[in-house]
Amino acid sequence: MQLEPIFISVFSIFCNRPRVTFAERLVYSKDLAFSSYGEYWKELRKISALHLLSGHRVESFRTIREEEANFMVDKIRECCSSASSAVNLSEIIFSFTNNVVCRVAMGRKFGEDEGAKKFSELIMEFMNLIGVFNVADYIPWFSVVNNFNGLNARVAKNSKEMDCFLENVLLGMANDSTNRVSLVRDNIKAVILDLFTAGTDTSAATLVWAMTELxxxxxxxxxxxxxxxxxxxxxxxxxxxxxxxxxxxxxxxKEALRLHSPAPSLIPHESIQDTNLLGYDIPAQTRVFINQWAIANDPMLWDEPEEFRPKRFLNTSIDYQGKDFKFIPFGAGRRGCPGILFATPNMELPLANLLYHFNWSLPNGVTSKDVDFAEELGIILRKKSPLLLVPTPCGF
Known part of the structure; x- marks a missing residue:
């Protein structure tokens, strides 16, 4: 049976997102990623694509990316002054993606001061809270538990601090008369928050995994x-x-994204009407999960899927645009990530610079068998421990 036509026909039925309590509180119930499918979501996606994520807009940010890549290289060169000294590549890569997104969204970056550290911690806490398992989403009367385990307090604190930060961001789109949906400050803050969280952590996590595999x-x-x-x-x-x-x-x-997709292994969707899929009757408002990890590691779809083999993509048309359903690190269909054009150069350019300007080795006493591949649980599957490598500048 050919499954792809079947999946395409039901994309519109499963294009809703289930209600996630913590996400609603943290993103004003108005962001693109978690909003219900409808006119508001369509307008928000159009605004994001027009103002931030179109090919023309992404190209206009090129100078920012190239400057930040050069800053990253200079920073690593400074760390090479002492022989055989390891650098925290996880931290350096996150700084690159964070600086790019900050300059795109705000026209400025935080630099290396205490404010930058606080902002990074704010983003990390936000992503952890978005991805934390909340039993109240499945058993509502268990919500009282979050008063005792500290989750409600953490959500309230992060929400307040993030709101204060976003209030300082230029919100000019709120006055755009071309928008079909009336937008207020919270709407625009939600869009900007999507950009910060999706544009920073996902690309950084992918780059760290790529360097770990290499x-x-x-x-x-x-x-x-x-x-x-x-x-x-x-x-x-x-x-x-x-x-x-x-x-x-x-x-x-591509291979790093296949083995270590930064997106959740189980992607939540919700049916907007009754349907029948492969003989199964599925009522409206049924929560379903797409196990993209299982798809990307299925031996029926991939030869030796547990192996890191980039050349498996040689002479194939497989990409991550959501057209090949065996490879969907950015999702697929109407709820597929709209930021692929933004993310692609944010991954390719820094990785090319890291591999061009430096040779890399493990710290003294560490062998390839010791490389830690443990994942940190959350909405973004980061490497749990920092990637510490020794750079050796190449004499060009």
């Missing part, structure tokens, strides 16, 4: 570096013009 497989890292260095031919700086030729690099990112 340090575990040095032969693959060497092949990717050879490709990058042959294309750039000793240039001082990599530009986004160079990325189009880096096919192996793109395969590495």
């Amino acid at each position: 340090i575990k497989h040095p032969e693959i890292m060497k092949e990717v570096q050879t490709e990058i260095r042959e294309i750039t031919k000793g240039k001082f700086c990599i530009t986004e013009d160079d990325l189009g030729q880096m096919h192996y690099l793109k395969m590495v990112i």
